[in-house]
Amino acid sequence: MLILYDGIFVTMDEERHIYQNAAIVIEKNRMIEIGGAEEILENYKNHDCSRISCKGKAVFPGFVNTHIHTAQSIVRGVAEDLGRAPSYTPTVPQGDDLSDEESYVFSLLGAATALRFGSTTISDNYAHAMINAKAFETLGVRAVVSERVHDMIFSRLAEGCYERDVSLGEALLEKNVQLLEKYSNPKGRITACLGPHAPDTCSRELLLKVSKLSEKYRVPITTHLAQSAMEITRVKDVYGISSTKLLEECGLVNEYLMGAHGVFLQDEEIEILSKNHGQIVHIPEGNAKAGSIARIQYMKEQGLNISIGTDNGAANMIENMRMALVAGRILNHCVTDPSPEEILQMSTIQGAKALHKDSEIGSIEVGKLADLVVIDYDRLHLTPCINVVGNLVHLGLGNDVDMVIVDGEIVVRDGKVLNINEKELMRDARRIAELKWLHSSPGLNQKYTYVF
Ligand SMILES: [Zn+2]
Numbered sequence: 001m002l003i004l005y006d007g008i009f010v011t012m013d014e015e016r017h018i019y020q021n022a023a024i025v026i027e028k029n030r031m032i033e034i035g036g037a038e039e040i041l042e043n044y045k046n047h048d049c050s051r052i053s054c055k056g057k058a059v060f061p062g063f064v065n066t067h068i069h070t071a072q073s074i075v076r077g078v079a080e081d082l083g084r085a086p087s088y089t090p091t092v093p094q095g096d097d098l099s100d101e102e103s104y105v106f107s108l109l110g111a112a113t114a115l116r117f118g119s120t121t122i123s124d125n126y127a128h129a130m131i132n133a134k135a136f137e138t139l140g141v142r143a144v145v146s147e148r149v150h151d152m153i154f155s156r157l158a159e160g161c162y163e164r165d166v167s168l169g170e171a172l173l174e175k176n177v178q179l180l181e182k183y184s185n186p187k188g189r190i191t192a193c194l195g196p197h198a199p200d201t202c203s204r205e206l207l208l209k210v211s212k213l214s215e216k217y218r219v220p221i222t223t224h225l226a227q228s229a230m231e232i233t234r235v236k237d238v239y240g241i242s243s244t245k246l247l248e249e250c251g252l253v254n255e256y257l258m259g260a261h262g263v264f265l266q267d268e269e270i271e272i273l274s275k276n277h278g279q280i281v282h283i284p285e286g287n288a289k290a291g292s293i294a295r296i297q298y299m300k301e302q303g304l305n306i307s308i309g310t311d312n313g314a315a316n317m318i319e320n321m322r323m324a325l326v327a328g329r330i331l332n333h334c335v336t337d338p339s340p341e342e343i344l345q346m347s348t349i350q351g352a353k354a355l356h357k358d359s360e361i362g363s364i365e366v367g368k369l370a371d372l373v374v375i376d377y378d379r380l381h382l383t384p385c386i387n388v389v390g391n392l393v394h395l396g397l398g399n400d401v402d403m404v405i406v407d408g409e410i411v412v413r414d415g416k417v418l419n420i421n422e423k424e425l426m427r428d429a430r431r432i433a434e435l436k437w438l439h440s441s442p443g444l445n446q447k448y449t450y451v452f
Helices: 038-045 071-076 100-116 129-139 166-182 204-217 230-239 243-249 267-275 284-289 296-302 315-331 341-345 348-352 388-395 422-440
Strands: 004-008 018-027 030-036 052-054 057-061 063-066 119-126 143-146 191-194 220-224 259-263 277-284 304-306 372-376 401-404 410-414
Touching: 004 038, 004 372, 018 038, 018 230, 030 057, 030 296, 038 063, 038 315, 052 100, 052 259, 063 100, 063 259, 063 304, 063 315, 063 348, 063 401, 071 100, 071 119, 071 341, 100 119, 100 401, 100 422, 119 348, 119 401, 129 143, 129 166, 129 191, 143 166, 166 204, 166 243, 191 243, 191 277, 204 259, 230 243, 243 259, 243 267, 243 388, 259 296, 267 296, 277 348, 296 304, 296 315, 304 315, 304 341, 315 341, 315 388, 341 388
Parallel strands: 004 052, 004 057, 063 119, 119 143, 143 191, 220 259, 259 277, 277 304
Antiparallel strands: 004 018, 018 030, 057 372, 372 401, 401 410
């Protein structure tokens, strides 16, 4: 049993309660009581339990990061400037170039970063998903995993050419099914979903197969949707319709759909999503760095559930919250909308809803799983704190995360990821990155400052 006491608790429950001088009692992996700190400490004084003071700190529901490719942490700091998603980009290391062991290391790196910055749940989609899931088990992060399913050959895409390989699609789909079978317990810390990569990298036949599996397994479907001009043009050229229309025709637009990006969505596509309860994952940082941004305000007005994902790169949900707020206000020409509270909602309870886990995670409520983030407000840049949510979204840094609890287990403490040796992980990642980058991009050391 574990008691957190004396902090500010930002619950994100239905009434959006924020409690001061409160306490939470955690038994095994669930929150069993929330109340005044004094009363709870008194009631449990004879119980054998750990007590952690959260004085000067605020406790939030763990952030739900609904779209990430942890192993793509290998392209950090370079891919952001190449103008295309890494999978479409020549000269960067690709998932298919990584061995199982290498993919494990970079999944560990990406997920450890996400966890350290407060993501208690990640929805990870990439090559080698079965191996990547092992990395998430090691860390203790909650994860919804899926294989990156496609039947267009990525190495040809980099040359602007769509070449289909039917057997590739079947093999990847089979891997995704193996994940669904292995992680079939909906109460497990690791669960699985379906991961068709995008409307242009999956043929209609493959999308139809995914749709059939979706009817059978009833799990989230994570995909990229209206991510790039290349995708829009390709789908239009081949089918004469929009990406969303294609997915709808294949039976994939429903409450399970989590379409990431959505920066090129037309009004009629948003209408299709809205009518069928499809969902959008906003990628504020990744998109802004590529010079585009999704029309979140309009999507919200059309009733879409919007969550936030970090995609590749830093995996920092606090930074992404700020990007979502800033980009939203620029688009809206509005100095108050979206609000920090609304952005926090997207990062917690709406993310949980996107993954169909909102009855278990996404808010601090009795009976829910203990997935929590403790932020240290005893910092120069967070002083004074008049609005705890405002301070987090406007001013917070990833390093302000002091403690992370997943499923009742403390997995980050004093800002350190506990279940791994961080130094060893960084050493392994640097060693592999050097090999892979030199292989993928031999001219690298002439273009960039060459430091591993
Ligand atoms: Zn992505």
